[in-house]
Amino acid sequence: MTIPLTPHPRRATLRVLAGFAAVAAAATVLVFTPTAASAAVAPVGLGTAGNFSVLAGSTVTNTGATTMAQSLGVHPGAAATGFPPGLVGGETHLGDAVALQAKSDLTTAFTDAAGRTPFTSHASELGGSTLIPGVYRIEAAQLTGTLTLDAQGDPQAVFIFQIDSALTTASNSSVVFINGSSPCNVFWKVGSSATIGTGTHFVGNIMALASIAMQTGATLQGRALAQTAAVTLDTNVITKPVCTTPTPTASPRTSTTAPPTLPTTGSGGVPMLVTTGAVLVVVGGIILAVLYRRRAREI
Numbered sequence: 001m002t003i004p005l006t007p008h009p010r011r012a013t014l015r016v017l018a019g020f021a022a023v024a025a026a027a028t029v030l031v032f033t034p035t036a037a038s039a040a041v042a043p044v045g046l047g048t049a050g051n052f053s054v055l056a057g058s059t060v061t062n063t064g065a066t067t068m069a070q071s072l073g074v075h076p077g078a079a080a081t082g083f084p085p086g087l088v089g090g091e092t093h094l095g096d097a098v099a100l101q102a103k104s105d106l107t108t109a110f111t112d113a114a115g116r117t118p119f120t121s122h123a124s125e126l127g128g129s130t131l132i133p134g135v136y137r138i139e140a141a142q143l144t145g146t147l148t149l150d151a152q153g154d155p156q157a158v159f160i161f162q163i164d165s166a167l168t169t170a171s172n173s174s175v176v177f178i179n180g181s182s183p184c185n186v187f188w189k190v191g192s193s194a195t196i197g198t199g200t201h202f203v204g205n206i207m208a209l210a211s212i213a214m215q216t217g218a219t220l221q222g223r224a225l226a227q228t229a230a231v232t233l234d235t236n237v238i239t240k241p242v243c244t245t246p247t248p249t250a251s252p253r254t255s256t257t258a259p260p261t262l263p264t265t266g267s268g269g270v271p272m273l274v275t276t277g278a279v280l281v282v283v284g285g286i287i288l289a290v291l292y293r294r295r296a297r298e299i
Contacts, residue, residue: 041134041158044113044187046205047105048098049225051090053238055102056212057228062086064216064235070223075099086233106225110207113189116160127173133157141190143169149203151180155244158185159204167194167206171215174201183221183241193229196220205241214238 053068054060060074062082071090074080078095093099119135126138127145132152141163151157157180167190177183186204188194193210196202196218204222206212211229214220219237 040154040156041116041160043158043185044109044160044205046109046223047102049102049106049109050223052102052225053089053223053240054231054233055099055106055223055225056231057103057226058230060231060233062233066233066236066238068238069240073099073102075103082233103227106207106227110189110209110227113160113187113207114162116162119162127170130178131159133159135160135162137162138164140165141167143173143175143200145170145173147173147175148178149175149186150178151182153179155180155182156185157182158187160187160189162189164191166190166192167208169195169197169200169202171197172199173197175203177203181242181244184243186222186241203241
């Protein structure tokens, strides 16, 4: 006598339940796995260039009582004039191996900053804007008035500005922080030259392809790093940018939400994943209910 191999109703139900659990687990993974777009922006590594307040390609010229907290370097040039009265807080490296290595590291950092994606396109005028951490692409940057950088409570927030050509600030302009402070994690990649206007209070690491000019009385909490041309100083104060470290109880940042007025490139996948997961759960539940009722009638 042949015994039909019909599965036991309870075993069949258990298999359906197991399948449903697998579907639900997959939906959960889809919903709660962060996408690459939600990851925090990593800082740009400066290498040994981070030891310098001023680094130039051809020469450094200074007028007046300029002070800098870190080292001064020039390469392939080997001249720096105006020291004294200018004061260098670190070492001076003119055309030597240390300056050569710093310039090589600067080139690497410049290339890194230039290639970061995704980015947000921004208008040329930065004055009056409040920006959150991220990467910003600007054709030619002008700062008139105040640019506010909102760190959103993250002491390690990173701001990268990809400027295709020049950076120019009007007199007495400023860059200020709110909700946290990470001056060391602000990077200005400048495709040509940077001019920091008279009396401007500027923040961040300026990495210019050509020259950097700091006009009378301008201050910089950061670094003036020029690849090929000169750095010109005039009674300036350049302080080392401070990185604030998070306290042990601080919650790590997991995502950044851009303001509605600043469209970023790419699209977020989280809404789609949430919808897909919900649909899978509902479909699995319906299938389970139908099969359970069918089995119950057979019994």
